[in-house]
Amino acid sequence: MKHLIKQIGVTALLISTIACKEQKKENEENVLPDPTVVENSVAIPDTWITNRVKKAKERLTASSAGTVIWNSMEAHGGLATWFENGPLGMRFNYQPLEKDKTQRDSYEIVDPWNNRVVHTSTTDKEATFGYTGEIAWIKADSTAFAYDTKFWALTPLYLMGHPFVEDGEGVNLELLPDATYKDKKTKVVKVTYDAGTGDAPDDYYILHFDADTYLLMATRYIVSYPEYFKNGGHNPEKFMEVGELVDVDGVLLPSLLKTHWTVDGMPGEYITKIEISDMEFVSELPEDFFEMPEGAKKL
Known part of the structure; x- marks a missing residue:
């Protein structure tokens, strides 16, 4: 009888185990992929990055001006790291101190490799604008962004992304005489x-x-955007102080920029405060993230 009970127990255990395995298999087959887990389809192959960085180094270090830029890229974390980290997310809050000027505050994710970007309003997550690399677009009502979003789409990158943005095509570099700034x-x-x-x-x-x-x-710079200066020309030169640099996954980026009018090559009247926060490199984005969304208007 003991043997019979033991045999029945073993048989029951086997049946139970098989049933559990079948149920587990059935459950696994019925599990749908988590839609929030997205493969980083916008990632750039390592070999592409290696090749681009190699060419950039060869091109830049062939001149004295380019060598300064390359050395700065290395000091800020390296061009390879800049590209390997992928798209950069940040809140870019441009705050003019002049009363008649418009604040520009958005959260953006920018792709430095392809010069693509998506901005989202900090007060309305449904209000967005961006640039696909070819097309500027906006998806928002007329009051969401009270400024030229086509002009602004990539402007933050070119205000805070030096020296890395000097890697691009059509860039010319000239070494000027050494200067003194803040002693x-x-x-x-x-x-x-x-x-x-x-x-x-x-x-x-x-x-x-x-x-x-x-x-x-x-950084000293001018703005010559044709929509602002239809007959040519540009605004007076601005002098932008670079504030504290913060380490974002191995890349040193500014968290504060203070813009002045330039006076004799030095900062004059303080006119704009730019706070850059929530900086992070975004590791997972869907393949179509930087495409113009349905319902958006082409600019």
């Missing part, structure tokens, strides 16, 4: 662009780098 010797490089590069090829940037560390200390 420190600076290496100075002027950046201009070939005709047809971007929407405002007449823009220029004059970058001041600490001569010892090669970290960016200040």
Whole structure:
């Protein structure tokens, strides 16, 4: 009888185990993929990054001005790290101190590899605008963004992304005489662009780098956007102080920019405070993230 009970017990255990396995298999077959888990389809292959960085180094270090830029890229974490980290997310809060100027505050995710971006209003998550690399678009009511979103789409990247943005096509570099800023010797490089590069090829940037560390200390620049200056020309030069640099996954990026009018090559009247927060490199994005969304308006 003991043997019979034991045999029945073993048989029951086997049946129970088989049933559990079948149920588990059935449950596994019925599990749907989690829609919030998205493969990073916008990731760039490592070999592409290696090749682009190699070419950038060869091109930049062939000139004295380019060597300063390359050294600064290395000091800020390296061009390879900048690209390997993927798209950059940040809140970019542009706050003019002049009463008649418009604040521009949005959360954006920008793809430095392809110059693509999506901005989202900080007060209305349904209000967005962006640039696909070819098309500027907006999906919002007329009051959500009281400024030229086509112009602004990539502007934050070109205000805070130096020296990495000097990797692009159509960039010309000129080494200017050394200068002194905040009692420190600076290496100075002027950046201009070939005709047809971007929407405002007449823009220029004059970058001041600490001569010892090669970290960016200040940027002088003009705005020549044709929609603002229909008969040519540009606004007066601005002098932008670079505030505290923070380490974002191995890349040093500014958390504060303070813009002044330039007076004799130095900062004059303080006119704009720019706070950059919530910086993070975004590791997972759907393949169509930077495409123009359904219902958006082409600009």
